[in-house]
Ligand SMILES: Nc1ncnc2c1ncn2[C@@H]1O[C@H](COP(=O)(O)OP(=O)(O)O)[C@@H](O)[C@H]1O
């Protein structure tokens with residue numbers, strides 16, 4: 001049995017949807033289909049979820065949403081146009097969009113979630129209708145009926161562990177279930193979405209709950225490549241990768257997969273394959289617990305920007321009991337999440353996402369650190385990118401660090417920070433944002449060509 005998730009790029013228009021219908025028909029073990037909201041039809045197009053974000057903003061400003069509603073509806077109509085679907089489906093979609101005009105804003109903590117979730121919900125209804133019209137025994141199912149119950153954290157829900165058992169009750173469904181991705185319901189029955197890109201999460205939850213043999217994640221490329229295709233021309237494809245490696249790459253900025261999405265399928269030890277809707281016979285990339293091909297020490301290079309780093313130095317820091325704890329307590333008091341904290345004998349660096357800082361917060365934070373910790377040196381660096389080389393094989397291989405630093409030095413890229421986790425699955429380099437693409441290129445050509 002398989003669960004398949006189709007991303008927005010696979011559902012953007014009628015031509016793409018025809019490919020999806022063929023994929024569903026081609027293998028009768030594909031029993032659970034998770035769908036995203038319609039994606040971009042062309043480079044300058046807007047995906048439906050982004051139009052819904054605009055709708056939310058307009059509602060908040062009390063501006064008319066009529067033209068947006070029409071634009072979104074026209075997109076659904078275009079997707080359904082080549083199929084003999086029942087007229088009532090499009091009417092239902094139109095009505096649900098009109099209902100968004102009436103949704104209460106006041107005392108409605110799930111206002112944004114309700115608007116966003118309509119993108120996938122309407123698409124799942126449309127696709128179920130299309131599959132039925134094409135003779136497939138399929139049905140739309142609402143996440144509440146299915147049992148996707150989530151924590152009450154607007155725009156950032158998490159699945160409750162009790163959900164898996166309820167969802168499993170549907171594993172023998174005679175109909176193929178068409179499930180909208182990206183949201184669930186709280187215990188009180190309110191719609192709550194996962195974070196952006198969260199249809200991947202729904203796919204993994206369904207795969208784990210139904211205990212399928214394979215979770216297929218369909219997108220618009222032949223699996224994952226060793227670096228971002230926008231930076232490296234024809235990067236090498238990755239045929240097989242472990243969950244740990246994929247987790248590091250997703251964290252490091254591989255936008256192809258939501259980084260939280262792997263958790264449910266990882267725990268359930270279900271293999272995931274990333275496949276191309278436009279070329280379904282291509283093997284894509286397989287994500288498993290252990291990879292068979294151990295020859296490749298480094299599988300990929302990822303990067304992400306928008307970091308700041310606070311550097312602290314205090315002579316004999318290592319003798320002060322509770323030093324790190326006191327520093328982190330300050331971060332906690334400011335409600336700041338940190339991402340990494342490499343340390344030396346007398347110094348530590350704390351790296352955090354810069355979008356949490358305003359000039360006021362930054363000033364107060366530094367003042368508090370100076371007062372509580374009394375460091376010999378305290379400074380903050382902005383506009384950093386984290387560039388990562390990832391691969392389980394690095395543990396056995398001598399010299400990955402030396403080759404990387406030599407490659408960066410050759411390009412005169414200054415390394416502000418190096419971090420290697422205890423698991424030795426990745427090495428991370430903090431560099432100035434301006435040199436991010438140069439760093440990826442030089443590291444890629446060092447390890448791949
Ligand atoms: N390392 C990588 N390998 C392959 N694709 C990548 C990589 N990094 C980023 N991408 C991009 O991710 C895109 C697919 O992911 P996504 O936007 O989530 O698609 P979907 O709409 O199917 O969910 C690809 O079109 C590609 O441009």
Ligand SMILES: N[C@@H](CC(=O)OP(=O)(O)O)C(=O)O
Nearest residue numbers: 007008036049196197198199
């Ligand atoms: N539509 C949602 C959820 C999602 O996962 O979409 P996609 O599978 O197209 O990345 C978003 O844009 O965030």
